[in-house]
Amino acid sequence: MANASAPVSSTATSGDDHAGIIAREERAAIAAIRGALEAIGVDPGAKPLDLRALPFEGAWGSASAICRLLAGELVNRELATAGELDGLSKKQAKGRVNELVGPRAQELAEQVAAAMTLASRFASVEAVNGYINITYNANTVAAGLLAEVFAQGDKYGWAPAGSQTERVMIEHSQLNTHKAAHVGHLRNICLGVAVTNISEAAGYPTMPVNYIGDIGRHVIRCLWCYRNFHLGEEPQGDAPKGRWLGDIYAEADARLNFRKDVLAFLHLTIQEDLVFVAAVDRMLRFLWRTNTVDGEDIAYLLGRISGQQEVDIAELRDENVVVAFWPMIGDQLRDEVVLA
Known part of the structure; x- marks a missing residue:
C-alpha cells in the first residue's frame, strides 16, 4: 500500500451536514473498521485510524494501516505475558517483537476484513500484508449521489460561507506579461475560475491568486531584444504597446x-x-x-x-x-x- 494521497482521518472535525458523499463513504469505512476491531476484542484507543486511497489503477477505495500499528503493542503484550521477553535486552526484545509483527498484523487484518465483509456495505474488503484494503461499491455510491442531486436540485453542493475551516488558495492562469494570451491560457482561466467558484460554493474561504508580475526568462529575452534592436522605437499615443512587446518577444525567441x-x-x-x-x-x-x-x-x-x-x-x-x-x-x- 503506497501513500497515494492525503489521508482521511477519524479525527477530522468537518461535520457530516455538508460532507460530500465520497467523504461520508470514507467515514463509514472508518466506523466499520473501528466496529470490527471492537467486535474481535481489540481497542484501537487513541491511535489515528487514517485512510489513504488505494494506489491501484481502476480501483476506487481506501486502505488502512491500523492493524500494523496495533500489532506491535499486541505482540509485545502477548510475549510479556508469556514471559518470553524475560532476560532479554531492549535490543533483543525489540528484535523478537519485530519478527512477529508482520504475521500478527496480517492475522488481525484478516479478522477485521472478515467482520467488515459481513456488513455487505463495501464491494470488497481484503487483508493484504497487514493492511485493510476496502473497495467501495461504485454503483451504490453513484445511485446515492444521483438521488441527492435530484432531491436538492440547484442547492446541491452548496454550503454556508465560512462553514469550512480550511482556507483554500487557488493559483491559476499565470499569463505571460510580454505576449498575448493564447487558447491554453484561456483554458486555464476558465478552469481556475470554475474551481474557485466550486470551492466558494462548498463553504471554503477561497483566495484565487495570479503572479501577474512574475519576472522570468521571457522578460529577460524581451529586454535583450529591445535594448539591442528596438531601443527608442516605443509605440506612441494609443498604439497597442502589448502587441508591440509580444512582437519583440517573438523576435527575441527567433533570434536566439x-x-x-x-x-x-x-x-x-x-x-x-x-x-x-x-x-x-x-x-x-x-x-x-x-x-x-x-x-x-x-x-x-x-x-x-x-x-x-x-x-x-x-x-x-x-x-x-x-x-x-x-x-x-x-x-x-x-x-x-x-x-x-
Missing part, C-alpha cells in the same frame, strides 16, 4: 534559436567536412581583415574549429562574430559543391 541552430550546424560541419576544417584558417583571416572583429574571438574560433570541437558562444567576447562569419560559411560550402 537562430544562433543555436547556427552553432549546431557549424558543429556538425566541422565534424563531418574536413575540407571545411582545412579552409577555416583562410576564412577567419579574411573575416579579421574585412570586419571589426576581436582578435581573441578569431583565435578562439580557429582553435575550436581546427580541433573539431564545439563552439561555445559564451566564450566569445562579441557574439556578433558568428553573424559575420555565417555568410563565409555559406560561400565555402557552395564552393565545395561546385568543386565536387
Whole structure:
C-alpha cells in the first residue's frame, strides 16, 4: 500500500451536514473498521485510524494501516505475558517483537476484513500484508449521489460561507506579461475560475491568486531584444504597446534559436567536412581583415574549429562574430559543391 494521497482521518472535525458523499463513504469505512476491531476484542484507543486511497489503477477505495500499528503493542503484550521477553535486552526484545509483527498484523487484518465483509456495505474488503484494503461499491455510491442531486436540485453542493475551516488558495492562469494570451491560457482561466467558484460554493474561504508580475526568462529575452534592436522605437499615443512587446518577444525567441541552430550546424560541419576544417584558417583571416572583429574571438574560433570541437558562444567576447562569419560559411560550402 503506497501513500497515494492525503489521508482521511477519524479525527477530522468537518461535520457530516455538508460532507460530500465520497467523504461520508470514507467515514463509514472508518466506523466499520473501528466496529470490527471492537467486535474481535481489540481497542484501537487513541491511535489515528487514517485512510489513504488505494494506489491501484481502476480501483476506487481506501486502505488502512491500523492493524500494523496495533500489532506491535499486541505482540509485545502477548510475549510479556508469556514471559518470553524475560532476560532479554531492549535490543533483543525489540528484535523478537519485530519478527512477529508482520504475521500478527496480517492475522488481525484478516479478522477485521472478515467482520467488515459481513456488513455487505463495501464491494470488497481484503487483508493484504497487514493492511485493510476496502473497495467501495461504485454503483451504490453513484445511485446515492444521483438521488441527492435530484432531491436538492440547484442547492446541491452548496454550503454556508465560512462553514469550512480550511482556507483554500487557488493559483491559476499565470499569463505571460510580454505576449498575448493564447487558447491554453484561456483554458486555464476558465478552469481556475470554475474551481474557485466550486470551492466558494462548498463553504471554503477561497483566495484565487495570479503572479501577474512574475519576472522570468521571457522578460529577460524581451529586454535583450529591445535594448539591442528596438531601443527608442516605443509605440506612441494609443498604439497597442502589448502587441508591440509580444512582437519583440517573438523576435527575441527567433533570434536566439537562430544562433543555436547556427552553432549546431557549424558543429556538425566541422565534424563531418574536413575540407571545411582545412579552409577555416583562410576564412577567419579574411573575416579579421574585412570586419571589426576581436582578435581573441578569431583565435578562439580557429582553435575550436581546427580541433573539431564545439563552439561555445559564451566564450566569445562579441557574439556578433558568428553573424559575420555565417555568410563565409555559406560561400565555402557552395564552393565545395561546385568543386565536387
